[in-house]
Amino acid sequence: MVIDVASKKVTNTIDGVEGVPHNLNITPDGNTLLxxxxxxNELGVVDLDKGKMTTTITVGTGHHVVDITPDGKYAYVGNIGADFVSVVDIAKRKEMKQINVGMxxxxxxxxxxxxxxxTAVTSKDQVAVIDRKKNEVVKRVDVDSFPFFISTLEIASETKKKKE
Incomplete structure (x- = not known):
């Protein structure tokens, strides 16, 4: 469903979305919903202008969270039932790489x-840090227990320097 948040009313229904939708994200240009x-075990691609799902992309087992690069070219999908993060080329509509991060x-x-x-890696009690240019894990951060979701707070370097 498409909901107008201002009026709190359903304005449209998106056809063809099947397979237990769990998480979603919209490309920065506002044209595509993943x-x-x-x-x-798929990532659905919805054309927002047409209001329907146009294709699916196979990814790992039990995937859950998807995020999109700021340029809108790639999506990264956490596959909680597997040991890798899927890297998806949005324009080509295909998984281009699997980055092993642990189960x-x-x-x-x-x-x-x-x-x-x-990426929060639940079985390892870690956060895997992936370098996007290399598409590989460059660091692991241990956490107390069972990380599930993750967010970042990024402060511009000028603001950070002023506070120091």
Whole structure:
């Protein structure tokens, strides 16, 4: 469903979305909606102008969270039932790489500058830090227990310097 948040009314229904939708995100240009289809191990691609799902992209098992790079070219999908994050080329509509992070990647978020991906790895009690240029894990941060979702707070370097 498409909801006008100002009026709190349903304005449209998107056809063809099947497979237990779980998480979604919209490309920065506002034209495409990506929705994780947990039951099918797919990422659904919805053309927002047409108001319907146009294709699906196979990703890992039990995927949950999807984030999109600031340039709108790539999506990163946490596959909690697998040991990798899927890298999806949005224009080509295909998974282009699987980045091994350990069993249970769930929450996935991309830095504001688009250079880093952070993924909560539930079974390892870690956050995997992925360099987007290399598309590989460059660091792991241990956390107390069972990380699930993740978010970042990024402060501009000028603001940070003023506070120091």
């Amino acid at each position: 929705v994780t289809l947990t039951q099918n 249970g990647p769930h929450g996935t978020t991309i830095s504001k500058d688009g250079e880093t991906v952070y």
